[in-house]
Amino acid sequence: MIPTAKEAPADAEAPSHKLLVRGGFIRRVTSGVYQYLPLGWRVLSKVSQIVREEMNAAGASEMLMPALAPTELLKETGRAEDYGDLLFRFEDRHGRDCYLGPTHEEVITDMMRQAVSSYKQLPLNLYQIQTKYRDEFRPRAGLLRGREFLMKDAYSFDISLDGLNAAYDKMYQAYVNVFTRCGLDFTVVEAEAGPIGGSASHEFMVNCATGEDTIMVCPSSGYAANVEKCEIGERAEPSGGFFVGEPSGELDEMHTPDCPSIEDVCKFMKVKPKNMLKTVVFKVVKQSEEEEKGYPGDWWVVAVVRGDHDVNLGKVSAISESKLQLADPAEAKAFGFEIGFVSPRAAVGKHQTLMIVDPDAAVGMDAAKGKPMFWATGADKKDHHVKHFNWQRDLGKDPVAANKDSADCFFMTGSIRNAIEGDPSPRAKGVALEAKRGIEVGHIFKLGAKYSSAMGFRVSGEDQQLHDVIMGCYGIGVSRAVAAAVEMSCDDDGIQWPAAIAPYHVLITVMKPGDAKSAEVAQQLAQEISDAGLDVLIDDRDERPGSKFKDADLIGVPMRVTIGEKGLAEGAVEVKLRSDRQSKGSFVAIGEATAKCVEAIEGT
RNA sequence: CGGGGCGUAGCGCAGCUUGGUAGCGCGUUUGACUGGGGGUCAAAAGGUCGCAGGUUCAAAUCCUGUCGCCCCGACCA
Known part of the structure; x- marks a missing residue:
């Protein structure tokens, strides 16, 4: 079957x-x-x-x-x-x-x-x-x-x-x-x-x-x-400090209708995702008891990463030391967050709100180009985004100073995104992670x-x-x-099972099923190989040779023994590994076939 | 749960626009030739067209509903 x-x-x-x-x-x-x-x-x-x-x-x-x-x-x-x-x-x-x-x-x-x-x-x-x-x-x-x-x-x-x-x-x-x-x-x-x-x-x-x-x-x-x-390994702080840098231009608001994803917005605004700031709003479900006492009531956490990065909830939770969930859009709106169009500015002036900015997003100067960093982000109103966002100008106060003011701890940087290929390794300096x-x-x-x-x-x-x-x-x-x-080991013709889990180790293909001599050799070989501890399947169907070989490759049994007229005339059979795609296989004396199979299977 | 698509013979598909006798390839069965990489010829079997309503003289085809399945995304071991 x-x-x-x-x-x-x-x-x-x-x-x-x-x-x-x-x-x-x-x-x-x-x-x-x-x-x-x-x-x-x-x-x-x-x-x-x-x-x-x-x-x-x-x-x-x-x-x-x-x-x-x-x-x-x-x-x-x-x-x-x-x-x-x-x-x-x-x-x-x-x-x-x-x-x-x-x-x-x-x-x-x-x-x-x-x-x-x-x-x-x-x-x-x-x-x-x-x-x-x-x-x-x-x-x-x-x-x-x-x-x-x-x-x-x-x-x-x-x-x-x-x-x-x-x-x-x-x-x-x-x-x-x-x-x-x-x-x-x-x-x-x-x-x-x-x-x-x-x-x-x-x-x-x-x-x-x-x-x-x-x-x-x-x-x-x-x-x-x-x-x-x-x-993610430590990311270098810009020479001038996080957030520091002049604006790249006047704040420019754009109407961006029907752009639900960052990708859509970028296409519409002709901006690269890595020049976007993605702002995700979380609501605090549970915080540490100490905080609970000091600041009772609802808290919000605003996570900001670069547009081509993904916010990692686990990391945000760890840094904010609280259990979080994605904010409900309606509830967040009532608090002043227009989900989908939130910019870092939305956090300004709000109480009980902690903003965490990923280091890659907290950049004011484009070090590689030696000029002010260009940022696009939400405009905090439906279907609108802005270009030329600048951290220091648009947050209404100096974010660096704000960060250092312990009494007003609503602003900090932290590694809060998923790692991507090329990020610094956390275990080896100067080495990049591979995906x-x-x-x-x-x-x-x-x-x-x-x-x-x-x-x-x-x-x-x-x-x-x-x-x-x-x-x-x-x-x-x-x-x-x-x-x-x-998935790991297959080709266009079929599967290549590792020997240890292959359904059978050896497939004996009988070219002329009606032939008495072929049948006898097949039975004898099967017995020998089986006695040697390998699992054997005999294909003695009355099919064309082509069909049999195709099926053999498809089901991927590692070792194939072919019994045909050419070999039998010289007392030989042909042995071939499934993994060997090129060669025709080699003829060995019938008496040596079993040893050959055992050797091949044990060798894999 | 969002987006897209598909249900017609065991498998892969056409037919549907423009309603009128159910088609093709593979597989299966029978016979012959053939015999080392899915061969050739001849014949045959096999389908309530997912299901339920409706329109019509007539529905695989048009309409409505319903069920199932697949792919992408979100989510997840």
């Missing part, structure tokens, strides 16, 4: 999607949901087995949790809300609220709090390999982002932070082992913890130009992080006590007191790893 197809389904775009469908590995059942045909299941099983072996070696125990669970569990941690529409939810016949697990922190913590009550039972690490459900806004690219997918999730439980760190390091190493064994080319990057929460996090990214995620790497120090997390694309196949988190404290999972410690259990969680997208392997 290997239904191959000449043409890819019309809805497939990504190479892995097209090739896995064409090669008869998977078929779509509905949006974001796939079935694994025998070939696909073999690959998936091989990846699972590698994961299983490495998890076991790292001291984790396999178990299986249900995909179906009561929503009450998620309500304990507030994630029923946090997940929102991403969660598959429904009522059973009795009207009880249920969900299909997108991940299993609550389910396992519920089990553990019943089963574990003493520090003597810890540490523990439990994992499962199971189907997960996430009702993605937009499933895409076949197995790369599905609504149902296979995932390995592990959870560690420790009594102390030291214990967590040890468990985390062990998992980190296990992940390196897993992806190395799978033959994947990957980079480990620092990551934001995201909605799962916690204190530290790493992502394992398969390096691949078609990847969805952008990662930043420092070629010198080895530092790597995803764009959201990536720090790469990747596919996230693994993610590990230090959760701390987020779930245990929310769900009341405490154990008594040596000191006879109750302690929140310290948790970590560790995920591998098994089905996504399969797709990533294809």
Whole structure:
């Protein structure tokens, strides 16, 4: 049952999607949901087995949790809300609220709090390999982002932070082992913890130009992080100081109708995005208690970056030491912020407003050209923008002086944007960050006590007191790893599986299926190769040679053994590596073919 | 959730503007030739044209509604 197809389904775009469908590995059942045909299941099983072996070696125990669970569990941690529409939810016949697990922190913590009550039972690490459900806004690219997918999730439980760190390091190493064994080319990057929460996090990214995620790497120090997390090295202060510089011209207001994006505005005004100031308004949801006391009431944070840069909420939050959310346009307007057309001037004179300007935006002089910096920005009224904005002139006071006045701290500079290629590395002086694309196949988190404290999972410690259990969680997208392997290594003709996860190691192609001698040699070779520990598939279909070779290349079995008349006449068969695109393959004596295969597979 | 597009045979598509017998390629089945990179010839099977209404003597085609799917963006592991 290997239904191959000449043409890819019309809805497939990504190479892995097209090739896995064409090669008869998977078929779509509905949006974001796939079935694994025998070939696909073999690959998936091989990846699972590698994961299983490495998890076991790292001291984790396999178990299986249900995909179906009561929503009450998620309500304990507030994630029923946090997940929102991403969660598959429904009522059973009795009207009880249920969900299909997108991940299993609550389910396992519920089990553990019943089963574990003493520090003597810890540490523990439990994992499962199971189907997960996430009702993605937009499933895409076949197995790369599905609504149902296979995932390995592990959870560690420790009594102390030291214990967590040890468990985390062990998992980190296990992940390196897993992806190395799978033959994947990957980079480990620092990551934001995201909605799962916690204190530290790493992502394992398969390096691949078609990847969805952008990662930043420092070629010198080895530092790597995803764009959201990536720090930016110190940016030099202009010689004259931030904000200092003469105006580049008279403030020039323009009518800019129907320009919702920076790009549109730039096109309309004939200005480059890097000469725009982008101003994003946040409302403070929660601030530190100290500030709360000193300045009760609503606070606003105005973030200013260059038009070609993106504001990073995490960084703004960190610098302002408060929890933020994007301002509601109507509410902000009432306070004097015309969202979409806000300029830094809007912050002037407002109380309880903190303006943070990214260093690249806080420039008054264009050092390269040796003349005043030209800035365009919003005009603080609907459908209008201005040219020749100048920090010192247009803020109505000297921003530098304002910044130094501790009593009026509404103005500061800070690194608040996403890193982009060419930014200074945070770990090596004078080195520029490089941007790469990747596919996230693994993610590990230090959760701390987020779930245990929310769900009341405490154990008594040596000191006879109750302690929140310290948790970590560790995920591998098994089905996504399969797709990533294809994205990473394929060509126009098909897939090139790494040997460790190939559905079969050797494909024996019988040129004359009806021929008794050919059949005999095929059977004999298959037995030998199988006895040598390799997986063998025989293609004895009554097809044209061309079709067979095309299919062989498509399904991507690493080693091909061809039994044909030419060779048989001399007691030989032809062996060829899938990765070898040029040569015709070489003839070897039938007796040596097995050794040749073993050598080739072990060598990869 | 915004923008764009698509639902006609297992797969890929045409037909729709201007309503009138359901078409092509691949695949499948049968036979013959052929036999080292998707071969040739001949014959055959296979479709309530996504679904529901409406207009009409007549609807794949026009109108309304609805469902499903894909791509881009936003968002996200």
